[in-house]
Amino acid sequence: MAVSMTTARAALTLASLLSATLVAGLPERTTSVGARTQRPHAAGALPPRGRGTASARLAFSPQRRRAVGLAGAARGLRAVQSSSAVAGSEGGAGHIATTGVDLARPQDRLEKLIVPTDMTALGDIWDHLKDKVPDKICLTDDYHGDKAEMTFKQVWEVINDFGAGLQKLDLKKGDKVALFSDNSHRWLIADNAVIRCGAASAVRGSTAPGEELAYIMGHSDSVGLIAENYKVYETLLEKDRGLVKSLKFIVILFPENDGDPPMPVSLDSEGPKVVTFQEVIDMGKTTTFQKPVVGLDDLASLIYTSGTTGKPKGVMLNHAQFIHQMLYNTMQTKPKGPIQFIKRLLYTSHPRPDDVFVSILPSWHIFERVAEYWILSRGARIVYSTIKQFRNDIQKWRPHYLVAVPRLYETIYQGAEKKFKAKASTAKLVGFFKKIGAKYLRARRNVQGFEGPTSLFSKIKSAITLLFTTPLYWISDKLVWSKIRNGLGGRVKVAISGGSALPMYVEDFFDLAQVPIIVGYGLTETTAPIANRLIQLNQRGTTGVPVSEIRIVHPETGAVLPPGEQGVVECRGNQVMAGYYKDIEATQKVMSKDGFFSTGDLGVINERGILKITGRQKDTIVLLNGENVEPQPIEEALVASPVIDQVMLAGQDANFLSALIVPSLDALLEEGAIDASDVTEINDLKENGDEEGLEALAAELSSRKAVELLVNNEMNLLNRAREGFRPDENVRKFRLVLSPFTMDNGLLTQTLKVKRNEVSKKYKSLLEEMYAR
Numbered sequence: 001m002a003v004s005m006t007t008a009r010a011a012l013t014l015a016s017l018l019s020a021t022l023v024a025g026l027p028e029r030t031t032s033v034g035a036r037t038q039r040p041h042a043a044g045a046l047p048p049r050g051r052g053t054a055s056a057r058l059a060f061s062p063q064r065r066r067a068v069g070l071a072g073a074a075r076g077l078r079a080v081q082s083s084s085a086v087a088g089s090e091g092g093a094g095h096i097a098t099t100g101v102d103l104a105r106p107q108d109r110l111e112k113l114i115v116p117t118d119m120t121a122l123g124d125i126w127d128h129l130k131d132k133v134p135d136k137i138c139l140t141d142d143y144h145g146d147k148a149e150m151t152f153k154q155v156w157e158v159i160n161d162f163g164a165g166l167q168k169l170d171l172k173k174g175d176k177v178a179l180f181s182d183n184s185h186r187w188l189i190a191d192n193a194v195i196r197c198g199a200a201s202a203v204r205g206s207t208a209p210g211e212e213l214a215y216i217m218g219h220s221d222s223v224g225l226i227a228e229n230y231k232v233y234e235t236l237l238e239k240d241r242g243l244v245k246s247l248k249f250i251v252i253l254f255p256e257n258d259g260d261p262p263m264p265v266s267l268d269s270e271g272p273k274v275v276t277f278q279e280v281i282d283m284g285k286t287t288t289f290q291k292p293v294v295g296l297d298d299l300a301s302l303i304y305t306s307g308t309t310g311k312p313k314g315v316m317l318n319h320a321q322f323i324h325q326m327l328y329n330t331m332q333t334k335p336k337g338p339i340q341f342i343k344r345l346l347y348t349s350h351p352r353p354d355d356v357f358v359s360i361l362p363s364w365h366i367f368e369r370v371a372e373y374w375i376l377s378r379g380a381r382i383v384y385s386t387i388k389q390f391r392n393d394i395q396k397w398r399p400h401y402l403v404a405v406p407r408l409y410e411t412i413y414q415g416a417e418k419k420f421k422a423k424a425s426t427a428k429l430v431g432f433f434k435k436i437g438a439k440y441l442r443a444r445r446n447v448q449g450f451e452g453p454t455s456l457f458s459k460i461k462s463a464i465t466l467l468f469t470t471p472l473y474w475i476s477d478k479l480v481w482s483k484i485r486n487g488l489g490g491r492v493k494v495a496i497s498g499g500s501a502l503p504m505y506v507e508d509f510f511d512l513a514q515v516p517i518i519v520g521y522g523l524t525e526t527t528a529p530i531a532n533r534l535i536q537l538n539q540r541g542t543t544g545v546p547v548s549e550i551r552i553v554h555p556e557t558g559a560v561l562p563p564g565e566q567g568v569v570e571c572r573g574n575q576v577m578a579g580y581y582k583d584i585e586a587t588q589k590v591m592s593k594d595g596f597f598s599t600g601d602l603g604v605i606n607e608r609g610i611l612k613i614t615g616r617q618k619d620t621i622v623l624l625n626g627e628n629v630e631p632q633p634i635e636e637a638l639v640a641s642p643v644i645d646q647v648m649l650a651g652q653d654a655n656f657l658s659a660l661i662v663p664s665l666d667a668l669l670e671e672g673a674i675d676a677s678d679v680t681e682i683n684d685l686k687e688n689g690d691e692e693g694l695e696a697l698a699a700e701l702s703s704r705k706a707v708e709l710l711v712n713n714e715m716n717l718l719n720r721a722r723e724g725f726r727p728d729e730n731v732r733k734f735r736l737v738l739s740p741f742t743m744d745n746g747l748l749t750q751t752l753k754v755k756r757n758e759v760s761k762k763y764k765s766l767l768e769e770m771y772a773r
Contacts, residue, residue: 114353114379117327121294122319123159123196125326125377130156133379136353140397141384144184145254145277152379155189162277163193164284169249169273171224173198173292176302178217180206181228183363184384186253186277188372190226191363195300195319198292202302202314203364206232207744212312214239216304220314220581224272226251233274247272251280296320302581303366305524305750314581317366321527324574326373329547331494331518332535349494349516349535353379357401358393360385360408365750367498370528371403398489405499405752406506409517413509414642416484433476437512440469450539477514484513494518494535498528499751501613501632505640507540519543521613523599525590527575530599531611542612543603548573551596552605555617568617569603570596602630619756621651627728629657634729637722641714642667646741648754649731650767656732658770660763661711662740673706682738691739698736707736733770737763 115128129138134153141148150158171177177194179201181187194201202220204213206228214236217225224247227233233252237244244250255276275283300319304312331349351357357375359382361368372382380400385393420430445451446462454462485492495510498520510517520532521543533544551560552567561567572595579587590598602615615630622628631649638647638659646662665682668674678701685693701707715731722729741747747759760767 113327113377115327115377119323119327120296120319121298122300122322122326122373123192123294125373126152126156126159126192126196129376129379133353136379137381138376139185139188139382139384141185143386143389144384145186145256148185150185158189158281159193159196160289161281161284162189163197164287164289165280165282166193166197166199166224166249166251166284167290168283168287169224169275169280171197171199171248173294174299175199175224176202176220176222176299177224177226178213178220178222179203179226179364180208180213180217180232181226181253181364182206183359183361183368184253187363188382190251190253190277191301194226196289196291198294198298200299200301201226202304204304205362205364205750209746210235210239212304214243215311216302216314218243220302220304223247224249224251226253229254245271250274251277253277294319296323297578299578303364303524313583313586315524316578316581317527318578321575321577322370322373325370325527325529326377329370329374329529329532330534331532349518351375351378351380351401355380355400355493356383356397357381357403358383358385358390358397358399360387360390360404362750366524366528367405367522367751368403371401371496375401394487394489398491400491400493402488402492402495404495404497406497406502407500407752409495409497409506409510410503410639412488413506416487416509417642430480433472433480434512436469436472437476437481438508439465440473441508441511443469445540450537473512476512481513484509485515488513488515496520498522500753501636503636503640504540511540521611522547522575525577525597526571526573526599527577530571530573530575537608537610539608539610542606542610545610546571548575549596550605550611552603553598555602563605563607563609566602566604566614569599569601569611569613571599572596621649621657622653623651623657623728624653624655625728627726629729633722634719634731637718638715638731640718643671643711643714646754648741648756648759650760650770654771656728657730658767659715659731659734660737660759660766661734662737663711668707668710671710673704673710674701686739694738698738701738702734702736711736735763735766735770737766 114132115125119125129152135151137149138152138155139148139150166177171194175197177199179187179191179194180203181190182205191201191203202216202222204216213232217236218240225233225236225244227236227250230252233244233250249272252274296319298319299316300322301317302314303317304314351374355375355378357371357380359368359372361371363369363372375382383393383397383399421427442451443462443465446454447459447466488495492515495515495517496519497517502517502519507517516535516538518533518535518538519542520529522529522531526548530548530550531543531546533539533542537545549572551570552565553560553570555568570592576595576597579591590600592598600617601613602617602620603611603613605611615632619631620628621631629649629651634657635647635649638644638661643664644661645664648660649657650660651657665674665679669676669679678697681697682694685697711734715734719725719729719731739745741754741759743750743752747755747762749755
């Protein structure tokens with residue numbers, strides 16, 4: 001049936017208005033183009049790393065593109081316009097993506113900041129928070145030690161008392177302190193007290209291997225230890241008694257935990273003093289905290305990256321890096337026009353006093369740590385939870401913010417799916433609504449331009465689809481999706497995801513539930529995000545607009561590539577680390593002469609200047625025919641199967657790809673591929689720690705026809721449905737692994753990435769078996 005152009009445009013306009021209730025209008029499609037040559041240090045231009053002071057770098061950096069630098073230091077200066085272009089060098093035009101999106105200063109985003117933008121010391125936030133929101137609740141912790149609920153003023157007092165106690169234990173400016181503990185209010189107090197003393201914390205979780213903790217404590221030149229419990233202390237004594245003896249002091253955060261061994265009276269007459277958390281506070285109350293002069297270039301923390309191979313490296317993060325991320329991270333653009341201005345007054349994704357953030361990730365991890373500073377600097381409240389209590393705390397505290405890795409969001413999705421399938425009638429209805437929802441989302445995103453460049457005809461078709469599916473979606477929202485929102489407390493402004501890629505099906509699930517997920521991308525070396533999506537530009541499958549300058553370079557030649565071409569992601573900005581501690585060689589390997597940090601990740605910048613991560617440079621599998629295969633996109637597609645919990649691809653220098661798969665026993669049982677007796681046997685073997693028995697049973701299950709058929713069908717279906725699938729990306733063989741990849745068994749990094757080398761070593765025989773002729 002013919003559709004007149006007038007009717008078509010009217011339909012497109014109406015559909016756009018309907019979708020505007022969920023997502024605001026699009027920003028301009030502009031990017032900046034620059035050369036690889038060093039740019040002049042002018043107003044709005046970023047001086048090369050290593051030249052000038054951190055305060056100068058902060059004052060004159062782009063600060064989220066058109067932003068003015070730290071107010072007071074750079075008031076009135078404007079960054080170079082994103083559309084400006086200069087000639088390329090070194091054989092061609094270079095491309096440095098910033099963004100055409102006007103992110104601007106916090107005050108221009110209608111964001112209420114509690115702390116000033118001219119801070120030079122991270123610990124100063126507590127002085128400002130104590131003055132501006134003294135009686136607002138800062139933190140709540142029901143599970144770690146005695147229950148705690150403290151206002152911002154009370155937290156400021158305790159941090160100062162704890163800091164004064166550390167000073168009495170001879171902690172000085174410039175010292176390092178090993179802080180081995182997990183997320184809790186006491187971790188926050190201890191870490192900030194160390195930083196306010198002008199010292200730096202070398203952080204790691206308490207459950208890390210003893211050898212790693214001992215290495216970090218020694219390598220960081222720590223003069224003191226703050227430990228979660230006596231168990232950590234005694235583990236370090238076993239690993240390196242001489243190192244422990246050399247410390248000035250040892251603080252135990254949770255001496256009251258059940259099951260801890262009794263505290264040794266002392267190591268010997270020359271050993272360090274061993275005190276408890278409360279004893280340090282009591283010591284501090286007898287004296288006055290002496291606040292040192294701390295600058296942007298001073299070291300705030302050493303965070304050791306476990307990585308996938310080798311010894312951990314100590315990432316040096318100064319006060320400048322933390323302050324930049326705390327002040328200039330945003331998830332919204334500057335409002336344009338009266339309509340957006342009014343919308344922004346009614347709704348903002350930014351934290352405000354009394355907003356609630358339920359914390360579940362380790363506080364020592366850079367993702368969580370930056371998120372906590374970002375939340376607290378706006379006067380919002382942190383509620384510390386645990387994995388066991390997280391679901392209950394979501395219902396109890398009804399958070400405005402969630403910060404988690406994709407696996408947690410995937411678990412929420414799987415829990416909902418399990419409930420949907422519990423009743424046949426419900427499952428059928430939800431299945432129908434999901435099909436309608438898929439059409440609705442696809443049409444809405446196409447109309448909004450979130451699916452890449454499309455023709456006018458395609459947008460017209462999508463607009464018509466949107467007109468018909470929107471009423472059905474609203475009905476499904478009332479009956480189904482609103483329950484998902486309520487299950488998350490009913491008032492989540494933003495769920496933030498990072499650490500690894502978020503599966504598309506999980507994105508669709510939360511999008512249907514109208515819970516906006518903002519995906520970010522960054523590393524420890526970049527103080528977390530160097531790119532993140534925005535509420536107004538939330539294009540799935542991408543990592544969003546740049547927070548810093550980003551360029552894509554050729555993996556071998558280092559030449560800067562134009563938009564649309566895949567290469568290694570490099571970034572430059574005030575959030576980039578000062579270097580690796582005591583490792584100049586490693587620092588030089590990742591830092592270019594003009595100040596760009598090489599992430600080691602492969603990516604592409606699309607037509608909007610939006611970054612998409614496509615794989616890991618070192619993870620690329622080169623098949624025998626010379627074809628390069630990026631395993632990450634395939635693995636992400638495969639774990640969408642309810643049958644596959646975890647997967648790692650292999651095939652370097654081989655004729656085909658293979659996979660090691662950790663299956664979902666529930667799914668295998670539900671599909672009839674295994675029976676209840678198999679599940680019982682597996683659980684018994686796990687409980688007894690019988691690895692040989694598990695391997696034998698895994699081999700037997702892998703060869704079962706029902707299992708083989710089910711797994712192969714799932715892999716083929718999901719893999720071939722991927723955009724850009726190639727025949728050489730077929731996974732031709734697999735073997736089951738019945739022990740999950742975890743941090744405890746050394747097969748996952750602290751960011752829950754698979755340690756490919758370690759998995760390959762552990763299951764070498766299985767891999768060899770699949771490629772045996």
